Amino acid sequence: MNEDILIAGFGGQGVLSMGKILAYAGMMQGKEVCWMPSYGPEMRGGTANVTVIVGDNKINSPILQEFDTVIILNQQSLNKFEQSVKPGGKLFYDSNGLTTLPTRKDINIYHIPATKTSVELGNTKVFNIMVLGGLLKIVPIIDIQFIEKGLYKSLPERSHKLIPLNLEAFKQGEAIVEVIQEL
Amino acid sequence: MGEDIQLMKGNEAIAEAAIRFGVDAYFGYPITPQSEIIEYLAYEDPYNKRTGMVVIQAESEIAAINMVYGAAACGKKAMTSSSSPGISLKQEAISYMVGAELPGLIVNVVRGGPGLGTIQPSQADYFQSVKGGGHGDYNMIVLAPSTVQEQYDHVGLGFELAFKYRNPVMILSDGAIGQMMEKVTLTPQLPRENKILDWATTGKTPDRERNYITSLYLDPEVQENHNIKLQAKFQRMKDTEVRYEEIMTDDAEYIIVAYGISARISQTVITMARKNGIKLGLLRPITLFPFPSKRLFELSDSLKGILCVEMSAGQMIEDVELAVRCKIPVYHYGRMGGGVTSSTEVFEKFVSLFLK
Numbered sequence A: 001m002n003e004d005i006l007i008a009g010f011g012g013q014g015v016l017s018m019g020k021i022l023a024y025a026g027m028m029q030g031k032e033v034c035w036m037p038s039y040g041p042e043m044r045g046g047t048a049n050v051t052v053i054v055g056d057n058k059i060n061s062p063i064l065q066e067f068d069t070v071i072i073l074n075q076q077s078l079n080k081f082e083q084s085v086k087p088g089g090k091l092f093y094d095s096n097g098l099t100t101l102p103t104r105k106d107i108n109i110y111h112i113p114a115t116k117t118s119v120e121l122g123n124t125k126v127f128n129i130m131v132l133g134g135l136l137k138i139v140p141i142i143d144i145q146f147i148e149k150g151l152y153k154s155l156p157e158r159s160h161k162l163i164p165l166n167l168e169a170f171k172q173g174e175a176i177v178e179v180i181q182e183l
Numbered sequence B: 001m002g003e004d005i006q007l008m009k010g011n012e013a014i015a016e017a018a019i020r021f022g023v024d025a026y027f028g029y030p031i032t033p034q035s036e037i038i039e040y041l042a043y044e045d046p047y048n049k050r051t052g053m054v055v056i057q058a059e060s061e062i063a064a065i066n067m068v069y070g071a072a073a074c075g076k077k078a079m080t081s082s083s084s085p086g087i088s089l090k091q092e093a094i095s096y097m098v099g100a101e102l103p104g105l106i107v108n109v110v111r112g113g114p115g116l117g118t119i120q121p122s123q124a125d126y127f128q129s130v131k132g133g134g135h136g137d138y139n140m141i142v143l144a145p146s147t148v149q150e151q152y153d154h155v156g157l158g159f160e161l162a163f164k165y166r167n168p169v170m171i172l173s174d175g176a177i178g179q180m181m182e183k184v185t186l187t188p189q190l191p192r193e194n195k196i197l198d199w200a201t202t203g204k205t206p207d208r209e210r211n212y213i214t215s216l217y218l219d220p221e222v223q224e225n226h227n228i229k230l231q232a233k234f235q236r237m238k239d240t241e242v243r244y245e246e247i248m249t250d251d252a253e254y255i256i257v258a259y260g261i262s263a264r265i266s267q268t269v270i271t272m273a274r275k276n277g278i279k280l281g282l283l284r285p286i287t288l289f290p291f292p293s294k295r296l297f298e299l300s301d302s303l304k305g306i307l308c309v310e311m312s313a314g315q316m317i318e319d320v321e322l323a324v325r326c327k328i329p330v331y332h333y334g335r336m337g338g339g340v341t342s343s344t345e346v347f348e349k350f351v352s353l354f355l356k
Helices: A015-030 A075-084 A114-120 A124-138 A144-156 A159-175 B011-020 B035-044 B062-074 B082-100 B127-128 B148-165 B174-180 B220-241 B262-276 B295-301 B316-324 B343-354
Strands: A001-011 A032-035 A047-055 A067-072 A085-093 A108-113 A176-183 B004-009 B023-030 B054-057 B078-082 B106-110 B141-143 B168-174 B181-187 B244-247 B254-255 B280-286 B287-289 B305-309 B330-333
Touching: A001 A015, A001 A075, A001 B295, A015 A032, A015 A124, A015 A144, A015 B004, A015 B181, A032 B174, A032 B280, A047 A067, A047 B168, A067 A075, A067 B078, A067 B168, A075 A085, A075 A114, A075 B287, A085 A124, A085 B295, A108 B078, A108 B244, A114 A124, A114 A159, A114 B082, A124 A144, A124 A159, A124 B127, A144 B244, A159 B004, B004 B148, B011 B062, B011 B106, B011 B148, B011 B168, B011 B181, B023 B035, B035 B054, B035 B141, B035 B220, B054 B062, B062 B078, B062 B082, B062 B106, B062 B220, B082 B106, B106 B148, B106 B174, B127 B287, B141 B220, B148 B168, B148 B181, B168 B174, B254 B262, B262 B280, B262 B343, B280 B295, B295 B316, B305 B316, B305 B343, B316 B330, B330 B343
Parallel strands: A001 A067, A067 A085, A085 A108, B023 B054, B023 B078, B078 B106, B106 B168, B141 B168, B254 B280, B254 B305, B305 B330
Antiparallel strands: A001 A047, A032 A047, A032 B181, A108 A176, B004 B181, B141 B287, B244 B280
């Protein structure tokens, strides 16, 4: 099975990086992976999204209209992509910055309060890896050891000293994810 | 696991391949959606750190392709890359390279047109690439990668074919494949060869006549003979270099013909069709020139129809129609100007065209 994932939020929030970490980790675990960004005249503060496909089968089209799992990190993305979750699929959101909440009844919904938790920990930069922790707790497609390997592979050596901190944040993310609605 | 597998963007794969296949020089000018090629090469700095490969950001696209002409005239493996508007600027020099029988690699990561168009992916440069975008009677081998791995592999293959025929080769990619990341199995580093080729202009060499590289023969008889020689070369390409991939064509009643990102989208359409009990297959041309016309003609005997999926108004469909000689219905489906087709759209179109 392949898992079709969409991550959507603000440019500068680490949306594309989060997707890359996921793809690198999947690759380290020997899976098929594809990372397809929305690219365009994007800017910091604008919207950005990325499709990541991770699985055991050859990946056909990287251009998808509906997804098994969608991660929503701002209001614009919720408006645009709530309907793109396959019926029975999963929607994750961080309520920070959302003025409305997801309303669909035919999908599973989870909340990862990663912005709030990362502020409390005094390091907002680990926000995105915390979201990944929450995601993989519910959708266990990749083991944490491969997240670690993926980080070592994808980050330049000068940043390797930050990996333990990121893995802490990942575990924090696993702990804070809450079920809002399960079918 | 002895294999060197990396996660790379399509554009980065082209750049890494240029270094690994021992290319002598890259000349380029940035344009979205392919700027990562020159960015990656500048960051890797192969001149100082890896193979001694020259990387130059030229003052314009036209300057870059003429630098390729110059380096190729010295027998060097030289390449350039750009996206649609930049490739239009290079057409004059590409025609000159064919005329002067110079090898070289040109990468086009296609974006929507016409004009400055948009930075989103497109396949609307098919005619320009396969029918000769510059002046004069000419062709060049056009490779159409549909995965990041092929973006990498086609750099090696492209140079092999360019030197085999002493003719430029084009990689016709698109913004989607250029921007997406997939796994790539890298090949071992090859050295730059520094071979002295007998036709190349390498300075005064005592044991041979001077080499003269030109596309200008003022005597019409000489120019005509030169053209006859070039046409014979294009015919040899047609006879020996056709490449394509077939998916589930064995029992197919219908096929999709698509290349590049449209072929990837169509692979999903095939699985949707098979789930619905429809015998649909895919023929994916890997070389757009030479085109797999013969194979399509063979297949057409057992087919009820063909759908061409292209991100254009319908360009490759003309070659498909010629190939099957109107024996079976051939339809086009595509989007334009940077619009990307979805698998569902294609499937619905297929059903409405053939099964209703």
